[in-house]
Amino acid sequence: MKLAFVVQRYGARIAGGSEGHCRELAERLSSGHDITVLTTCASDYVTWENAYPAGTSVEAGVRVVRFPVTRPRRIKIFADLSDEVFEGAAPRDRQEEWFRENGPDTPALLDHLRAHGRDFDLVLFWTYRYFQSYFGLPLVADRAVLVPTAEEDAAVDLEVLHEFFDKPAGYLFLTPEERELVSSRALHPLPPSVVAGIGLEPAPIGRTPRTPIDRLDIPSRYLLYLGRVDRNKGCDALLENFQEYAATRKDVTLVLAGPAKMQVPDHAHIRALGYVSDEVRSALLAHASALVVPSWYESLSIVLLQAWNYAVPALVNGRCKVLAGQVTRANGGLYYMFPAEFDEAADYLLMRTAERDALGRQGLAYVEREYRWPTVLERVETLLQEVHLRVQRADLTVRRYAPIQRPSVVEADL
């Protein structure tokens, strides 16, 4: 098949989850399909400043066409507009303006879709919330497959999305919770869809040395948080919960590995490492007592899968349906909703080592079952074939009836 992948940013150095998902699929499907990635010149997801040259290149065997962003994101205007539309009852034009301000504003990409979108058998769009998906998908809706990466945040409640979620010809979801969420916002039953997730390569369990974290003086028993240390990721609540917890238990440490976007308290049992190398990251994952994921909003927690890949159990925020669902399906950890539950669950994972190890192994078994690349790619291929077949049938129907309709139009004109 001839496929177009439309995504807000693309490249090996781009760290975002949906961008990584798009790149992994593009590279792995390119041996069987003719794939073109249509993206922007941006590399920063906050400002959308142009960083890559516009035009065509080939990256890891995939053809990539980049279009310039016409203006960087106007952060304050966007923040005020977000407040306005998320409050509810904002008129349609203001809601659409939100997608424009969210960016990356790339009219040339839309022009390209208008002119060449139908040259592709299918056009896949990543992340519903950005300009290229919201305004680009309707241009090729009959052959569009949306990978929404939807979370249960305020944006998904925008009223204009009811119609938008009705437009794609197919859906590729990351979790069953995401499918349920999008389905609840669409006006009609969803078209063909699949919960595909993302694939992982097996981790070197038992063969990852502790040396890199010994050098950092990381104790043997620790809870690990991996990722941006940010209020938006629930880290403020995590830090409060943990400080209360550690006040009565002296032999536990919380290790934060990721850039800090908020103040981390100076505490004897909290270690904020900032950016860490891949080697340190792997060692931290491999030797953690448990991974903590305090986020309220997730469409799929990749870091959770990575922890299970090392047979490490997780402690997650139960208010996030996706996280609680992942943990329950995998039998790979525990969840909490308020501080007292955090204390009990953390105690369970830290004190009961046999049960903790069993939860970790169960998580690994879940990854083996659901998230190895051959399984994920098979699901994606099956969906693409099904949607393509429908598109072909629809094209045939149009062609079959077109000659009959045309004379009647001509007669009417006469």
Place this chain on the structure above:
Amino acid sequence: MTLDGDPRVPVDAVMTELHARVRERLRAQIVASGGSRAFDDPALFADVEALLHAAASASDTTKLILPELLGDPDTWRLTTSMRYQSHRTKGPAALLMFLKRRVLMPVFRWLYEYSRDNFERQRRTNQVLFACVQELALEAAQLRREVRRLSPSAPGAASSVPHAEFRDRR
């Protein structure tokens, strides 16, 4: 456990155990700090906690009745966004808006964001309270119906006045 065998540690069972422990801890704290003596009964406390827990977990306002009954949201809903408006004519209005947006707002943004965050918390609390009231109203309505059904004078004694059955008996 083997990779394809049944889980040795089922998360649901562990979570039930943890919830029970947390609930008991909470009940003991409330009773110790002089809370209602009715909470001496752990089963009653569990019922109350389950009802409030369900209400507090409701995230979808479209499933709530009270917001509809309150009428036009502009008359009761907390407005947390900043809207730049002016009643003046076009020229002065544009100047005023420019000053508000580009001069005053950057100076006061920290205060605005502080207030907005607090209003957001209040909005969430309101939503939880709406959900709690709805759960309680539902329970009360179901209980009233059940009492009517069990009452010897039913169905003729049925009244639209709340608790009329009890007053009649007195």
